[in-house]
Amino acid sequence: MRKFILSLVVAVCLSLTAAPYFASAHEGGPHVRLVHLAKGVAEVDVYFNHQKVAEAAAYGVTTPYLPVEGYELMVSLVPHGGKMEEALNKEPFTFTFKEGDGGHYTLVTLMGEALEVVMLPADGAPVETMSHEGHEGDMGMPASGEASGGNLKISGGFARATTSGMSGHSGMGAMGKVSAAYMMIMNSGSTPDKLIKVEGSADAVYELHESKIENDVAKMIPVEGGIEIPASGMAELKPGGLHIMMMELKEDLAPGDTLSLTLTFESGTVITVDVPVKQP
Ligand SMILES: [Cu+2]
CATH class of the missing domain: 2.60.40.1120 (Carboxypeptidase-like, regulatory domain)
Incomplete structure (x- = not known):
């Protein structure tokens, strides 16, 4: 028995030396x-x-x-x-x-x-999985968060319920009620495209933003020139990264609501997608 344990220990030590990441x-x-x-x-x-x-x-x-x-x-x-x-x-x-x-x-x-x-290059931290299913089974038909047009396809779209805040937007002052929307935009075409404008069914100021960490401070900055959707690739708008910012919202967005977003791309493609509103 002792011999067995000893050889086991040796085997484990050997595998650790040979492949330090094996265990994990x-x-x-x-x-x-x-x-x-x-x-x-x-x-x-x-x-x-x-x-x-x-x-x-x-x-x-x-x-x-x-x-x-x-x-x-x-x-x-x-x-x-x-x-x-x-x-x-x-x-x-x-x-x-x-x-x-x-x-x-x-x-x-x-x-x-x-x-x-x-x-594609490593994505960084995983976010909520954006699959076809994945809707909470509540009553009514939740907005799908999906739409397509031209070579572009949108999936996994959702918006956060409103919060009243100004955090993270240094230098912008109070912005009233704010929210953000996220989605995946896939381009099956052979030329890149760019998301250049967003409008929505809620009365608000819509901007394209990116969250960044500078000197340990999380900041959101407007994206100049639009969000590129690479040829045969995708752009992911997700918490902590690129997002559609809504500021000065005149109404609340509550979980279960649907927000209709109209996205205009540089190619001329215009896509309207209904996204569900979720808990912030
Ligand atoms: Cu923002």
Whole structure:
């Protein structure tokens, strides 16, 4: 027995020396979500390292962040209900992470000449998962937070309930009631676009902002020239980052309300999206 314990200790020590992050690989390893933006490709089942991790992902759907076992990720996309051998990609799309990487990444599937999967840089802290479902089951039809137009698709849109505040907006003085709206904007086109203007159904001043930390102070600053939506990529408006700011709101936004936002892009595309209002 003692011998057994001793060899166990040695084995653990060896594995710690060989791979210092081994112990935390599962919990602390990379997390990856996938956005299905391959136009013309029907619902797919998503396989990570030969394991099915998501089912029936339709165009425009974003999966939750999924943990990656180890530091190599092979992605296969299979027509929904099909077998792994029937994958749309003959060779798995393979991504290698640095050992110890605990980042959160977004993969985007695209349809160019052929099916492609590209990985965007690490996203930073994960935010609320923005998937197709994910609505609280309250009465009535909650706003979907989704809409599309031209090459652009919006999903996961929501607004915060109003707070009366001025914090974080140094130098701007009192702003009355404020709120912010967030969403994911995906561009399946081959040219970049830019969100340049937002108007909404609530009477307020609408601005495009970005939250930044400067000298340990959280600040929100207006985004000059609009928010870029890269070609075959996306912009994520999320708490702590880019957002649509509403100031001097003349009415309250309460959880359960719907706010209608009209987004104008540089390309001329105009999209109106109804977003649910959630607890701040
Ligand atoms: Cu702001």
